[in-house]
Amino acid sequence: MRNRWGILAILFVVRLTIAFQFQSVAAVAPLLQGSFGVGIADIGILIGLYFTPGIVLALPSGAIGRALGDKPTTILALLLMTAGSLVMATTDIWGWQMAGRLASGAGGVLLTVQLTKMATDWFAGREIATAMAIFVNSWPVGVGISLLVLPSIGTAYGAGAVFLAAGVLTAIGIALIMFYQPPPAVTVGAAASGWPDALALLAVIVAGMIWGLYNIAFAMIFSFGPTLLTERGWSIAAAGSAISVVMWLSVISVPAGGYLADRGKPFVLTIAASLVVAALLAWMSRSDAVITILILGGLVGGLPAGPMMSLAARVLAPETRALGMGVFYTLFYAAMMLGPALAGRLAKSAGTAAAAFDLGALTVLACLPLMLLFERIVSVRERRARS
Known part of the structure; x- marks a missing residue:
């Protein structure tokens, strides 16, 4: 296939398998607690383990992709994800659940970095x-599908069937990626592996922290939202369907945020939307107006995604992009590993999953001074470049 939009469709579907697999634990968290005799803190650790390999693998993932090639690297990543799901589907030992989760996460890291590079290859310089x-948007779509499908599968057939479903989807991804073709060689720029200058590196670090903290907040909704609603008497299936509202609406708000940012003031948009999201998260833990909050969260929560994701690109030249994005993703994965684990412990101490939403509100607020810091660093760097 040589049509770039067809290629993007393939990459979109393959990437959503990461979100679907990530959400497989949170979607049936109450079932896992009952089956394995673990608490909500253990569930938080299991959720966060998916991102743990990213701390080690994010930086070298680009080098692995260059050594093996696009298609072999994605197939390797999907095989790791499939194997991890199969381990989780077939074991009744909690330690093996954690091992399977780590294997899946390692594959997810490789796949995330490689697919991002492949998409950039096809669209660099044009749209x-x-x-x-x-x-x-493949992430909210994958999470939304999992929230609609996996709770029902888990309720009917058990947690093992949920992980088996995730493994089947990643196996389908292997078949789908076989249709991928690289762009014509003339359009693919092989960037050298150079480190960004000091100010650019500092800006990328701040950008990675912003993206990681914001995603912690968003993850609180779909990681601990089902548990919070089941605490209030909702069924697992109903809770999953309700939480999926956020993800489906973010399918609209994410591109809308990018569109508005390109034609307006991205900094103002990001700050305003972040303040609203923080307020909604705090409100969620204290109100029964669940559907209203979830709808507003979906409509507003996706708006900052585009502007935040573009921060690193503002300071990275083509020759520094590989290592710079590795730093960016390393910080993102570190945040996403620690966030759910900390939220799980807080929820255990408080005796309710509502504590996770309060943590999410705080992490969103922490993004605001970091946004100011990022703009300050960029301003100083640009001033030095002119002098």
């Missing part, structure tokens, strides 16, 4: 913002 907005 890249539109393409990346569509590409990023």
Whole structure:
């Protein structure tokens, strides 16, 4: 296939398998607690383990992709994800659940970095913002599908069937990626592996922290939302369907945020939307107006995604992009590993999953001074470049 929008469709579907697999634990968390005799803190650790390999693998993932090639690297990543799901589907030992989760996460890291590179190869210099907005939307779509499908599967057939379903989807991804073709060689720029300058590196670090903290907040909704609602008497299936509202609406708000940011003031948009999201998260833990909050969260929560994801690109030249994005993703994965684990412990101490939503509100607020810091660093760097 040589049509770039067809290629993007393939990459979109393959990437959503990561979100679907990530959500497989949170979607049936109450079932896992009952089956394995673990608490909510253990569930938080299991959720966060998916991102743990990213701390080690994010930086070298680009080198692995260059050594093996696009298609072999994605197939390897999907095989790891499939194997991890199969381990989780077939074991009744909690330690093996954690091992399977780590294997899945390792595959997810490789796949995330490689697919991002492949999408950029096809759209660099032409409609890249539109393409990346569509590409990023594969995450909420994958999570939304999992929230609709997996609780019902788990309720009917058990947690093992949920992980088996995730493994089947990643196996389908292997078949689908076989249709991928690289762009014509003339359009693919092989960037050298150079480190960004000091200020650019500092800006990328801050950008990675912003993206990681914001995603912690968003993850609280779909990771601990089902548990919070079941605490209030909702069924597992109903809770999953309700939480999925956020993800489906973010399919609209993510590209809308990118569109508005390209034609307005991205900094103002990001700050305003973040304040609203923080307020909604705090409200969620204290109100029964669940559907209203979830609808507003979906409509507003996706708006900052595009502007935040574009921060690193503002300071990274083509020759520094590989290592710079590795740093960016390393910080993102570190945040996404620690966030759910900390939220699980807080929920255990408080005796309710509502504590996770309060943590999410705080992490969103922490993004605001970091946004100011990022703009300050960029301003100083640009001033030095002119002098």
